[in-house]
Amino acid sequence: xxxxxxxxxIGVFDSGVGGLTxxxxxKKTLPEEDIVYLGDTARxxxxxxxxxxxxxxxxxxxxxxxxxxxKLIVIACNTVSSVALNFLKETFPEIPIFGVVDPGVKEAxxxxxxxxxxxxxxxxxxxxxxxxKALLNAKEDLKVYTKPCPLFVPLAxxxxxxxxxxxxxxxxxxxxxxxxxxxxxxxxxxxxLLKKAIKGFMGSDVTLVDPAVEIxxxxxSFLEKNNLLNNTGGELSIHLTDVPPHYKELIERFLGQKVxxxxxxxxxxxxxxxxx
Amino acid sequence: xxxxxxxxxIGVFDSGVGGLTxxxxxKKTLPEEDIVYLGDTARxxxxxxxxxxxxxxxxxxxxxxxxxxxKLIVIACNTVSSVALNFLKETFPEIPIFGVVDPGVKEAxxxxxxxxxxxxxxxxxxxxxxxxKALLNAKEDLKVYTKPCPLFVPLAxxxxxxxxxxxxxxxxxxxxxxxxxxxxxxxxxxxxLLKKAIKGFMGSDVTLVDPAVEIxxxxxSFLEKNNLLNNTGGELSIHLTDVPPHYKELIERFLGQKVxxxxxxxxxxxxxxxxx
Numbered sequence: 308x309x310x311x312x313x314x315x316x317i318g319v320f321d322s323g324v325g326g327l328t329x330x331x332x333x334k335k336t337l338p339e340e341d342i343v344y345l346g347d348t349a350r351x352x353x354x355x356x357x358x359x360x361x362x363x364x365x366x367x368x369x370x371x372x373x374x375x376x377x378k379l380i381v382i383a384c385n386t387v388s389s390v391a392l393n394f395l396k397e398t399f400p401e402i403p404i405f406g407v408v409d410p411g412v413k414e415a416x417x418x419x420x421x422x423x424x425x426x427x428x429x430x431x432x433x434x435x436x437x438x439x440k441a442l443l444n445a446k447e448d449l450k451v452y453t454k455p456c457p458l459f460v461p462l463a464x465x466x467x468x469x470x471x472x473x474x475x476x477x478x479x480x481x482x483x484x485x486x487x488x489x490x491x492x493x494x495x496x497x498x499x500l501l502k503k504a505i506k507g508f509m510g511s512d513v514t515l516v517d518p519a520v521e522i523x524x525x526x527x528s529f530l531e532k533n534n535l536l537n538n539t540g541g542e543l544s545i546h547l548t549d550v551p552p553h554y555k556e557l558i559e560r561f562l563g564q565k566v567x568x569x570x571x572x573x574x575x576x577x578x579x580x581x582x583x
Numbered sequence: 584x585x586x587x588x589x590x591x592x593i594g595v596f597d598s599g600v601g602g603l604t605x606x607x608x609x610k611k612t613l614p615e616e617d618i619v620y621l622g623d624t625a626r627x628x629x630x631x632x633x634x635x636x637x638x639x640x641x642x643x644x645x646x647x648x649x650x651x652x653x654k655l656i657v658i659a660c661n662t663v664s665s666v667a668l669n670f671l672k673e674t675f676p677e678i679p680i681f682g683v684v685d686p687g688v689k690e691a692x693x694x695x696x697x698x699x700x701x702x703x704x705x706x707x708x709x710x711x712x713x714x715x716k717a718l719l720n721a722k723e724d725l726k727v728y729t730k731p732c733p734l735f736v737p738l739a740x741x742x743x744x745x746x747x748x749x750x751x752x753x754x755x756x757x758x759x760x761x762x763x764x765x766x767x768x769x770x771x772x773x774x775x776l777l778k779k780a781i782k783g784f785m786g787s788d789v790t791l792v793d794p795a796v797e798i799x800x801x802x803x804s805f806l807e808k809n810n811l812l813n814n815t816g817g818e819l820s821i822h823l824t825d826v827p828p829h830y831k832e833l834i835e836r837f838l839g840q841k842v843x844x845x846x847x848x849x850x851x852x853x854x855x856x857x858x859x
Contacts, residue, residue, distance in 0.1 A: 349636050350626045355740075360625050360825040430829065461737040464631075472755065475748045549636040553706065 313535045316341035316542075317526065318377030320368040323351035324554065325460075325496030326383025327561035329407070330543065332523035333381070337530070341540035343375045347574065349548035352460060354386040354429025354495070361431060365391045367574045369399055371546070378535055379403040381522060385494045386429050389437035403529065410521030411492045412441040418514045419490040422446070425513075426453045427480070428494030429460070438492055452488055456480040456498070463497040464557065469504050477501065477508045485509060492516045500560075546570045589811045592617035592818075593802065594653030596644040599627035600830065601736075601772030602659025603837035605683070606819065608799035609657070613806070617816035619651045623850065625824035628736060630662040630705025630771070637707060641667045643850045645675055647822070654811055655679040657798060661770045662705050665713035679805065686797030687768045688717040694790045695766040698722070701789075702729045703756070704770030705736070714768055728764055732756040732774070739773040740833065745780050753777065753784045761785060768792045776836075822846045 317340050319330055324346050333342060345368055347353075353361050365387045372380055380402055382388045382395070388406030395404050415424050426438040433455040442451050458476050467473050484491070491513055493499055499517050506515055530536045545558070550571050558566050593616050595606055600622050609618060621644055623629075629637050641663045648656055656678055658664045658671070664682030671680050691700050702714040709731040718727050734752050743749050760767070767789055769775055775793045782791055806812045821834070826847050834842050 349632065355827060356625060356825050357827045360827075430827075434828070457741055458734075458737055458743075461734055465733055467734075472748065472751045475751065479748065549632050551631060551633040551636075551706075552710070 312378055313530075313537050314341075314540065315376050315378040316343045316540070318343050318345070318372035318375060318380040319383050320345040320347070320372060320380070320387075321383040321496060322346070322353035322364075322386065323348050324547070324558050324561050327545075327558060328496050328499055329381060329383035329519045329522055331561070331563050332519045333526060334543065336523040336527050337536075339538045339541045340530075341537065342543045343372060343377060344543065344545045345371050345572075346545070346547045348550070348554070352429070353384060354431045354460070355457065356431065358390050358431070358435075361387060362391045362394050365395055366398060369395055369402075369404070371572065371574055373399070373402065377402070379405065379526070379529065381526060382406045383496060383519075383522075385496065385518065386431045389428070389432040389435040389494075392437075405522065405525055405529070407518040407522050408437050408441055408494075410525045411494065411516055411518030412438055412445065414516045414518075414521045415442065415490045415492050416445055418516065419449075421489045422448060423450045423452070423488045423490075425484045425488040425491040426451060426494050427456045427459075427491065427498065430455045430457055432494050438494060450487075452484045454480055454484060456495075459501055460495065460497045463500040468500050473501065473504045474508065477504055481505070481508060488513060490514045490516055492518065494518070496561075544570065546572045548572060548574055588654055589806075589813050590617075590816065591652050591654040592619045592816070594619050594621070594648035594651060594656040595659050596621040596623070596648060596656070596663075597659040597772060598622070598629035598640075598662065599624050600823070600834050600837050603821075603834060604772050604775055605657060605659035605795045605798055607837070607839050608795045609802060610819065612799040612803050613812075615814045615817050616806075617813065618819045619648060619653060620819065620821045621647050621848075622821070622823045624826070624830070628705070629660060630707045630736070631733065632707065634666050634707070634711075637663060638667045638670050641671055642674060645671055645678075645680070647848065647850055649675070649678065653678070655681065655802070655805065657802060658682045659772060659795075659798075661772065661794065662707045665704070665708040665711040665770070668713075681798060681801055681805070683794040683798050684713050684717055684770075686801045687770065687792050687794030688714055688721065690792045690794075690797045691718065691766045691768050692721055694792065695725075697765045698724060699726045699728070699764045699766075701760045701764040701767040702727060702770050703732045703735075703767065703774065704729075706731045706733055708770050714770060726763075728760050730756055730760060732771075735777055736771065736773045739776040744776050749777065749780045750784065753780055757781070757784055764789060766790045766792055768794065770794070772837075820846065822848045824848060824850055
């Protein structure tokens with residue numbers, strides 16, 4: 308029975324295609340796992356929307372993945388991880404669900420020397436205070452600086468990841484954090500695309516923490532402990548709720564490899580009709 | 584019977600709250616009309632999404648407004664007007680539907696002296712070629728320059744409408760158009776917020792055309808011709824599919840007045856289930 312369960316795929320979802328950076332890391336760490344990815348590209352972004360709506364969308368995302376008999380679910384989206392992780396765990400107790408907040412927090416705690424940590428993310432992520440609470444829960448004498456950076460996502464999607472405009476926007480958002488922290492959690496899947504420019508602005512003393520790298524380790528460790536590792540798979544299927552013409556390039560940029568097939572799917576309608 | 588129909592409200596919809604700039608102009612021109620506004624803020628933006636998805640969302644938007652027995656519908660969204668106007672007219676032949684493309688085009692034709700006209704908008708709007716086709720249909724010896732400006736919406740929503748970053752982004756998108764045109768259609772409801780900075784970059788010889796102003800004139804003229812003018816109303820009700828915490832300020836910025844009540848509504852579920 309355990310052997311059979313191990314062959315079930317890992318489910319990963321995100322508000323859009325940014326979560327493919329998480330898939331990329333999981334594939335590196337666990338190349339023989341099958342992965343079912345869902346990106347809710349018809350309703351992206353989530354990070355500017357209300358908690359109620361984010362929870363509703365997240366429930367529909369999880370319900371979609373459950374149809375694929377996934378053995379666990381990774382929330383690649385920092386916004387959903389921040390706002391809805393506990394709610395999803397309560398709503399779907401039958402399936403292990405992992406968010407990207409805790410792995411990022413754990414790594415930031417590991418690398419900080421000064422105990423001064425920065426967190427950047429979407430408006431909803433920062434407003435939730437999820438990273439801050441998790442950090443202070445782990446160690447109460449930390450100093451945590453947070454800042455929403457709403458323009459980073461459109462910049463990354465436009466491919467403006469360096470140069471004058473990128474640098475000015477980075478300076479606008481991060482000048483308050485500069486010189487105060489030695490670890491910075493990149494609390495949005497898009498932000499690693501701006502890593503070089505952010506590092507350039509913040510200085511070489513600041514370690515940038517990419518939760519995508521950390522969540523992959525968390526997943527491996529969970530699968531190992533529960534004897535659920537797959538060593539006969541390795542397939543990735545990508546399901547999106549919308550596929551605009553310019554998406555192929557964006558998908559390949561985030562995933563770091565070529566993609567030949569994408570499934571366009573519908574989430575809403577009667578099947579997702581849980582009223583919150 | 585005509586008298587009764589005149590009392591029915593005008594329906595206006597948009598992907599988000601940007602369409603309230605159109606409501607503002609309609610209220611100026613027609614202060615005694617009742618207006619029902621729908622902003623699909625749960626799924627905003629539309630401009631980065633596929634034609635198929637934009638059409639599907641637009642059908643759900645129109646179906647929502649029809650429940651209010653509106654006497655006509657204004658598509659405040661340039662993306663929907665560009666991509667889906669004819670499709671909506673065919674799908675709902677019983678109701679007059681107006682988009683913002685034709686009024687903007689008409690005004691640009693009126694103000695241009697050189698016959699060189701620029702059009703800026705979302706990726707989907709520019710890709711549709713709607714403005715270009717309408718302009719060249721009206722006068723085939725025009726020269727039309729188009730450019731998608733995806734960062735203008737997030738800039739406007741962040742309140743970055745002047746200063747270094749705004750100017751650099753404007754320069755990035757518009758330097759190819761500078762010196763070539765004498766009329767520029769602002770083909771997205773958010774762009775008028777950047778009017779001053781765009782004008783500053785393009786120079787005083789270039790007339791900026793705001794379709795919001797023009798569509799209000801079109802609606803008035805239609806109501807007059809069809810004896811449908813209301814002179815006993817003046818109420819505005821705002822319906823949004825999501826109401827994030829920071830929205831009140833944004834709504835008031837676009838509408839230009841205080842707002843006390845917003846209705847949060849659901850579009851999807853079985854009722855919007857038209858498969859395209």
